Amino acid sequence: MSSRQAFIPHPASAGPGQGLSPVVRGRAVTRTSDRVYDELVSAIRELRLVPGASLSETDLAERLHVSRTPVREALARLADAGLVHVVPQVGTRVGLIGLRDVEEARFVRESLEISAFEVACEGSAPDVSTLRELLERQEHSYRTEDYNAFFAADEALHGEIFNLSGYPGAWQAVQRTKLQLDRLRRLVLPDLAAVRVLIDEHRSIVDALEATDIAAGRTLISRHARRAIELAPSLRARYPDYFTD
Amino acid sequence: MSSRQAFIPHPASAGPGQGLSPVVRGRAVTRTSDRVYDELVSAIRELRLVPGASLSETDLAERLHVSRTPVREALARLADAGLVHVVPQVGTRVGLIGLRDVEEARFVRESLEISAFEVACEGSAPDVSTLRELLERQEHSYRTEDYNAFFAADEALHGEIFNLSGYPGAWQAVQRTKLQLDRLRRLVLPDLAAVRVLIDEHRSIVDALEATDIAAGRTLISRHARRAIELAPSLRARYPDYFTD
DNA sequence: GCCAGTGCACTTGTATGCAAGTATGCTGAT
């Protein structure tokens, strides 16, 4: 076989590369198509499937021990989300990280999160207990250097802000466009100092929310949202094949 | 206008062979799956497929003169977008208009459009020539009472605001969440007076943009975004079967 | 050595067959 580098793990992690975990076929309480979709999304987000990697329906099917049908349905949804590109009769590739898409995701996220912050401040004192708890989880992840746990708690914290605003669905809208940005953050994640900064920013945002200080919130969220992006140039220099305009 | 034939006016009337788009089986430049998807999206948006209508893969397949496979892929993408709901081994239905989803779509749209407005004002005097042209098209649609043309020009105008902001992709993000709201507007659209109000509001927004009056833009866009929603209660009273919380 | 041409291997797109689950309506008994 030629370049079978479709399932490289994280480019920076030296751990043994585990590809896609096979989806067990059998009595399905959940649909196989959904499992394949979830598996592919997480694989792309976690860069186990690197940008530009060529996918093959038949290859994925036998790798996941399913037929092509559910794989095709999952790929159709992924193509709809812009995570993969399908060229008929030619092939399917994992989409590259588009810097323009990343910048637009930043715009969407910053705008909506600031708006959610403002709405959350409008009522009386918002309940920040869940946010405090998530901050604790992040601190724990920082101490144990568990990047995956931090990543999950990070997601949950920003989602909680939308919950407090009363528009939890808006967070789903953000996440759709944010997938490009997530991959960027994955590249920079194994940096303990950067995680320290992010947690501190999170705490400041939570403090501002508790004080219903809208002006501070706007500034903090804006700066926080632009944090990941400012590293894009150096990351592109390090992984040029993963990026595009 | 390229208004295709409605293939399902109402779920109860299962008339014979309501001709679909002439989908020639076999030789196809565009993928059958995509054509089916586009057809279904427009049918749902234009309420030719009413909320709650039950769909059947086999029925759609023979109606469109294709096999179930492309229909299934289209439905999978539609389910991902929240336009249809698939219950395994039970059936597929067009999603109801969720008032909560509508309100969240309003939030997303208002937030992003205001942000785009602000960014578009940041530079020097923005080029509003395209917007003026779209306003003229809307006036023409108003005079000829061509609601479909007005709907299209309305879409284009709001999209142009995002173009001027430099974040055209954000408009795509809005449109995804806005589908619920579009159906609501379809219900209220055949009202000439309402169209008159909308056009006037559009003109005010364009004026504010040309004058780079951010404060006015915020107020105008906010009011404009809430315009469609304020009719939701009466619409729900009129079409109770189409709505849900 | 180089280039043109061709065949093959691989890709995705589509159609069809089969399996499993659910709702419905009919039938028979009480």
Next chain:
DNA sequence: ATCAGCATACTTGCATACAAGTGCACTGGC
């Protein structure tokens, strides 16, 4: 008349077979 039980038709999920197009490598000729 009413209700329990069952057969049947209909639904979606999955696997497989076939079709069509593309790129590439190999081969033959120059």
